[in-house]
Amino acid sequence: MKAIKFLSLGLLTAGSLIFTSCNNDDDKRPEHVEDHEEISQVEVTVTPANGEAAKYVFNDDEKEGQKITLKEGVNYTFEVTALNSKHEDHYHNEIGEISEEKEAHFFVYQTDLTDYTFVRQDGPETTREDKTKLGLKVSLQVDKTQTGKYLSFELKHQPASVDPAANNGLGSAKGGATDISAKFPVEVAK
Numbered sequence: 001m002k003a004i005k006f007l008s009l010g011l012l013t014a015g016s017l018i019f020t021s022c023n024n025d026d027d028k029r030p031e032h033v034e035d036h037e038e039i040s041q042v043e044v045t046v047t048p049a050n051g052e053a054a055k056y057v058f059n060d061d062e063k064e065g066q067k068i069t070l071k072e073g074v075n076y077t078f079e080v081t082a083l084n085s086k087h088e089d090h091y092h093n094e095i096g097e098i099s100e101e102k103e104a105h106f107f108v109y110q111t112d113l114t115d116y117t118f119v120r121q122d123g124p125e126t127t128r129e130d131k132t133k134l135g136l137k138v139s140l141q142v143d144k145t146q147t148g149k150y151l152s153f154e155l156k157h158q159p160a161s162v163d164p165a166a167n168n169g170l171g172s173a174k175g176g177a178t179d180i181s182a183k184f185p186v187e188v189a190k
Contacts, residue, residue: 039094039155042182043081048074058182067185068151075141077121080107082155082180095136098155098179102128105179106162107135109153109170113186115144118169132164135171142188152183 040060046068047053058065070076082094098105102125109118118140122133135153156162159176166172 039082039084039180041083042180043083044068044182044184045079045081046070047077047079049076056184058184063183064150065182065184067187070140070142070186070188072145072188072190073141073143075117075139077137077139079137080135080153098134098136099125102126102134104158105134106132106156106159106164106173106176107153107171108156108173109135109138109151110167111149111151111170111186113142113146113149113151113188116140116142116168120164120169120171132162135164144188145190146186146188149186149188150183151186153180154178154182155180 042058042060042065044056044058044065045053046056048071051074056066056068080095082098084092084094106128111118118138120133120135121137121139122135123137126134126136128134140151155178156173156176157179159173161175162171162173164171
């Protein structure tokens with residue numbers, strides 16, 4: 001009988017230790033980590049000053065998007081639209097979510113164009129609290145004819161630091177995941 005009491009007391013003690021251990025584990029759960037956007041297609045709307053807009057598409061399963069042709073000395077506005085195809089019947093525009101989470105995003109551009117002026121044109125809805133413009137809307141003017149060039153960009157998610165003035169205004173970022181990486185061939189004609 002004493003053996004049964006000791007066995008019962010031992011099981012009760014072990015059960016309370018396990019229960020206590022589970023409660024302590026609950027307190028050590030990691031905080032929610034924000035998932036980065038899943039982008040399957042990028043559309044860039046290019047609008048010349050006093051002209052009609054043209055749309056260029058990049059799909060994430062391709063090496064490059066459609067070739068963008070610009071005219072020398074003309075100022076163009078570029079606006080990025082990021083689309084997610086995980087919905088069966090339509091693309092979902094991710095720009096609203098990127099704008100809502102603007103503190104966690106930043107576009108870094110790259111190009112091998114020469115003789116150009118590049119300026120971030122974002123409005124308040126895509127400008128971070130530190131006054132850094134995300135780069136969803138930019139202007140580009142190239143003052144020299146060129147062929148075989150490119151313009152590419154990456155959307156960084158939760159970068160550790162950003163510098164919008166780096167690389168002639170194209171920007172730079174340290175750390176973070178890449179939500180979008182798109183490259184477009186560019187030709188500048190007379």
